Amino acid sequence: MKKCFYLLLTLLCVNYSVMAAPGFRIKGKIVDANNNQPIDFADVFLFREGEVNPAYQTLPEADGSFRIADVKDGKYHLLVRLVGYDLYNRPNIELKSSSDMMDLGVISMKPLEVGLAEVEVVAQKKQVIYKLDKKVIEASSNLLAGGGSAVDILENTPSIRVDAEGEVSFRGSSGFTVYIDGKPSVFSGTQALEQIPAGHIENIEIITTPSARHDTGGDVGIINIVTKKHVQDGFSGMVNLTGSTVLSRGVDFLLSQQNKASRWYFGGVWSERLRKSDFDQEKTTIISDTATTSHSNGPRKSNNFNYSLKAGWMYSLPQTTFNVDLEGGYGGRTRNGDLDYREKRSADGTTFGEGDYYSRDDYDIHETYFLGTVGFDHKFNDKGHQLTGSFYLKYGGNALEYFQSDLFNKNNEREKGHRAWEDEHRWTVRGNLDYIYPYSKTGRIEGGYQYFSYLEDGDYTMHFWDPVKQEFYNRDDIYNTFYFQHGINSIYGIVADSYKSFDFQAGVRGEHTHRVLRSSIPGKDRTYNKFEFFPSVHLGYTFPKEHKLLASYSRRITRPELFFMEPYITYRDFYSAEIGNPDIRSEYINSFELNYKKNIGEHTVSATVFHRSRKDKIERLRVPYEAGVTLDSMANVGHDYSTGIELSGQVQLTRWWNVNLNGSLYHYKVKNQYKTGGENETSTNYDIMWNNSFDVLKYTRVQVDGNFVGPSVTTQGRTDAFWYVNLAVRQQLMKRKLSATLAFRDVFNSARYVSKIITSDLQSITRIRPSYPLITLTVSYTFNNFKVKSSQKKEDHDLFEGTNH
Structure with missing residues (x-):
């Protein structure tokens, strides 16, 4: 019964593949302004003009690149946020037809000169x-x-x-x-x-x-x-x-x-x-x-x-x-x-x-x-x-x-x-x-x-x-x-x-x-030699x-x-x-x-x-x-x-x-x-x-x-x-x-x-x-700019001592 449940859940997830997906309409790459190193933990928000809640949200990849798909036609502005860096705003993004694609190029995030003491970050970073x-x-x-x-x-x-x-x-x-x-x-x-x-x-x-x-x-x-x-x-x-x-x-x-x-x-x-x-x-x-x-x-x-x-x-x-x-x-x-x-x-x-x-x-x-x-x-x-x-x-x-x-x-x-x-x-x-x-x-x-x-x-x-x-x-x-x-x-x-x-x-x-x-x-000496292959696939x-x-x-x-x-x-x-x-x-x-x-x-x-x-x-x-x-x-x-x-x-x-x-x-x-x-x-x-x-x-x-x-x-x-x-x-x-x-x-x-x-x-x-x-x-x-961690001691299960008996 349990295996059937897991199989059903898998099939439900895979069922999304029948839905057509358009290509990415907005893309860019985020780097540190000081050293041009990629930034891969920033929050990227896309706001529809006149609205205060983001219409789309994504995270960059390891190389700093990001892409946003399924964006409806309209006017938008982009916000990039990362603790310890100045906010990045890009207004006047307009998509008029379904074929419009926009490459924002390289976005350079400027580190804050005075640290977190001068910045209020309302949202928490994702766990x-x-x-x-x-x-x-x-x-x-x-x-x-x-x-x-x-x-x-x-x-x-x-x-x-x-x-x-x-x-x-x-x-x-x-x-x-x-x-x-x-x-x-x-x-x-x-x-x-x-x-x-x-x-x-x-x-x-x-x-x-x-x-x-x-x-x-x-x-x-x-x-x-x-x-x-x-x-x-x-x-x-x-x-x-x-x-x-x-x-x-x-x-x-x-x-x-x-x-x-x-x-x-x-x-x-x-x-x-x-x-x-x-x-x-x-x-x-x-x-x-x-x-x-x-x-x-x-x-x-x-x-x-x-x-x-x-x-x-x-x-x-x-x-x-x-x-x-x-x-x-x-x-x-x-x-x-x-x-x-x-x-x-x-x-x-x-x-x-x-x-x-x-x-x-x-x-x-x-x-x-x-x-x-x-x-x-x-x-x-x-x-x-x-x-x-x-x-x-x-x-x-x-x-x-x-x-x-x-x-x-x-x-x-x-x-x-x-x-x-x-x-x-x-x-x-x-x-x-x-x-x-x-x-x-x-x-x-x-x-x-x-x-x-x-x-x-x-x-x-x-x-x-x-x-x-x-x-x-x-x-x-x-x-x-x-x-x-x-x-x-x-x-x-x-x-x-x-x-x-x-x-x-x-x-x-x-x-x-x-x-x-x-x-x-x-009689306890041992020698071992072997060559093996280990494949991996990620989709x-x-x-x-x-x-x-x-x-x-x-x-x-x-x-x-x-x-x-x-x-x-x-x-x-x-x-x-x-x-x-x-x-x-x-x-x-x-x-x-x-x-x-x-x-x-x-x-x-x-x-x-x-x-x-x-x-x-x-x-x-x-x-x-x-x-x-x-x-x-x-x-x-x-x-x-x-x-x-x-x-x-x-x-x-x-x-x-x-x-x-x-x-x-x-x-x-x-x-x-x-x-x-x-x-x-x-x-x-x-x-x-x-x-x-x-x-x-x-x-x-x-x-x-x-x-x-x-x-x-x-x-x-x-x-x-x-x-x-x-x-x-x-x-x-x-x-x-x-x-x-x-x-x-x-x-x-x-x-x-x-x-x-x-x-x-x-x-x-x-x-x-x-x-x-x-x-x-x-x-x-x-x-200076070593940020104060917005977290304290998280307790663990190691409350006990002495199980190996």
């Missing part, structure tokens, strides 16, 4: 902007984002979830790749998103069906963080300070100087993002005929920290731009717990062993890193003919993963315990060369080459507690050295063009993968009345990382062990999307129908290992399928009340090859996010968010639904240069995370409740 091959989350559209991280900005994006330990997933998967300004992040996954201050972010690009120019890694695509860049002459900057009732604290700053052709910037971050939760878990493991039942409960907390400095310089010649970027810092994550732990063992209904302990565990993963990027961009002409190149190098030293777990009796005497160290050194190299040739006014051919290499080597050591000698001893049988090198050589080609209302882009990427794993454990069609339909397809891959393959046992805490699988296979993903969008004056509605099939899904399976101890192992558990719809509405109800309503509904199915929890697991997953923003006074804004997170299935169990409400109040002072935001997370203390694993020999129920209340204060100051 989500849809492009042909991506959607863009506007950082300043969310009132609660400032003082947080990229995770906070992403919160209102349909299908984004954050679990009890703060891990981000998108459409049920955590397999996304994180870039910063088109370059790989220092960290990966959720940790990468949490390390980037929201105050440094201009927007976030979500590329769910990436084109051939992008890396193929990441099963649900790429999240690219675009940072703020100062382009006006003069010196400007910003500083943000934040703190919370759970003792999170941070300060970040960004300074920039633009002198005609030269620009430099300098910034820094000192951030400690803490989570505190009450943890409760009941677990039963069965080994042979012995059942071990345990109950642990108590406080857990974690800290994602980052201390870093960055700097960069860019120099622009008439046709060529050079840039250098440097960054260094220390970052990572700690987690610890102090739990009451009770254990009971039985066989054939008879209890023969009981224990009552204090369980204390610590986890610390950190890295000192240095990275640099050099690049150039050469434009042969102003028609889009260009050549770009870059080289990226990163070294991660002093990299350590440390685990410590102990059981103390009620007299506070250690009875069991272990220590584990994984020392690592990491090198990442990436080189790109990309070429674009426009063969016509609307068409272009792209091609390029990329080299990528990741190398990591180190060793793993474990010490166990000897209760007789009252000391730790080294386990020589567990000690292991490892070496991992992953290299990819890539080439790609793309052709793109437009004809009247139709846009298309098609490409293919070829990648040769070379992977080497070396281990001191006998767009604009119907009358600015209805727009986008369709896309791309083939993706998730290659095993080192921690997927590590062939030795490690411990997360005393009763949770894990091991990698050197024979793990890559996942292959086919992603399809159909997106419909309609602008209705100041309002926008959109719907995205998607389907993703994944072969050889990689997942951690949990099995009993020893009495009371479970073992997580990596495996290709089978195939999974996600089919669903994402809906988004952005409505300006009144001049002072803006509403964003986002929701997603998708059917998830796992064809499980491991009959640990049923051969096929299915669930209907849904999320609803309701964002309300109120302009109470001229410089006062209030935001109320409601979030409902539906249940979800996993290979071995499921997680329950939960809901929560956030509230934030922001006050701007000193002509918008200074702002203060007070944010209340989970106002009604309703968030509860419940995860269940039920198999034939393992039953585990984990319940986590975040510390309450959680109140955050953020103070931001900007000077």
Whole structure:
């Protein structure tokens, strides 16, 4: 029934194609007056003469070009609006007959000399902007984002979830790749998103069906963080300070100087993002005929920290731009717990062993890193003919993963315990060369080459507690050295063009993968070589009345990382062990999307129908290992399928009340090859996010968010639904240069995370409740033309701590 519903919705969207669409009647290109760089986030309005509401509205493409179709004959004036720039007005646009076409040429937007303090912008920027091959989350559209991280900005994006330990997933998967300004992040996954201050972010690009120019890694695509860049002459900057009732604290700053052709910037971050939760878990493991039942409960907390400095310089010649970027810092994550732990063992209904302990565990993963990027961009002409190149190098030293777990009796005497160290050194190299040739006014051919290499080597050591000698001893049988090198050589080609209302882009990427794993454990060395093709297609069609339909397809891959393959046992805490699988296979993903969008004056509605099939899904399976101890192992558990719809509405109800309503509904199915929890697991997953923003006074804004997170299935169990409400109040002072935001997370203390694993020999129920209340204060100051963000800290689902048990 669900599949029929999705098919019917798709057919209804496609039905628009029977409507004839005239060509575009008005077009132009928007650039920055200072440097002639394209502007692709301006609002373009066309007003009929004598009317105050826009008759047509559109957004420019990545190259700054815009086109307006289906314009009726008459007299109009054009308005282009962008925060930080002077308004552009073009009156006396007259279309007399249906054959009239008007090319407005290049529209140069002049940056404001005195910044936002002198400008009143009534309308807010759109929260989500849809492009042909991506959607863009506007950082300043969310009132609660400032003082947080990229995770906070992403919160209102349909299908984004954050679990009890703060891990981000998108459409049920955590397999996304994180870039910063088109370059790989220092960290990966959720940790990468949490390390980037929201105050440094201009927007976030979500590329769910990436084109051939992008890396193929990441099963649900790429999240690219675009940072703020100062382009006006003069010196400007910003500083943000934040703190919370759970003792999170941070300060970040960004300074920039633009002198005609030269620009430099300098910034820094000192951030400690803490989570505190009450943890409760009941677990039963069965080994042979012995059942071990345990109950642990108590406080857990974690800290994602980052201390870093960055700097960069860019120099622009008439046709060529050079840039250098440097960054260094220390970052990572700690987690610890102090739990009451009770254990009971039985066989054939008879209890023969009981224990009552204090369980204390610590986890610390950190890295000192240095990275640099050099690049150039050469434009042969102003028609889009260009050549770009870059080289990226990163070294991660002093990299350590440390685990410590102990059981103390009620007299506070250690009875069991272990220590584990994984020392690592990491090198990442990436080189790109990309070429674009426009063969016509609307068409272009792209091609390029990329080299990528990741190398990591180190060793793993474990010490166990000897209760007789009252000391730790080294386990020589567990000690292991490892070496991992992953290299990819890539080439790609793309052709793109437009004809009247139709846009298309098609490409293919070829990648040769070379992977080497070396281990001191006998028989665990592995070498892998393979060349593969990854096609992508993107189609767009604009119907009358600015209805727009986008369709896309791309083939993706998730290659095993080192921690997927590590062939030795490690411990997360005393009763949770894990091991990698050197024979793990890559996942292959086919992603399809159909997106419909309609602008209705100041309002926008959109719907995205998607389907993703994944072969050889990689997942951690949990099995009993020893009495009371479970073992997580990596495996290709089978195939999974996600089919669903994402809906988004952005409505300006009144001049002072803006509403964003986002929701997603998708059917998830796992064809499980491991009959640990049923051969096929299915669930209907849904999320609803309701964002309300109120302009109470001229410089006062209030935001109320409601979030409902539906249940979800996993290979071995499921997680329950939960809901929560956030509230934030922001006050701007000193002509918008200074702002203060007070944010209340989970106002009604309703968030509860419940995860269940039920198999034939393992039953585990984990319940986590975040510390309450959680109140955050953020103070931001900007000077000159670094615009004050019209948003504060957007709260996320990372209200909990401690799910990996």
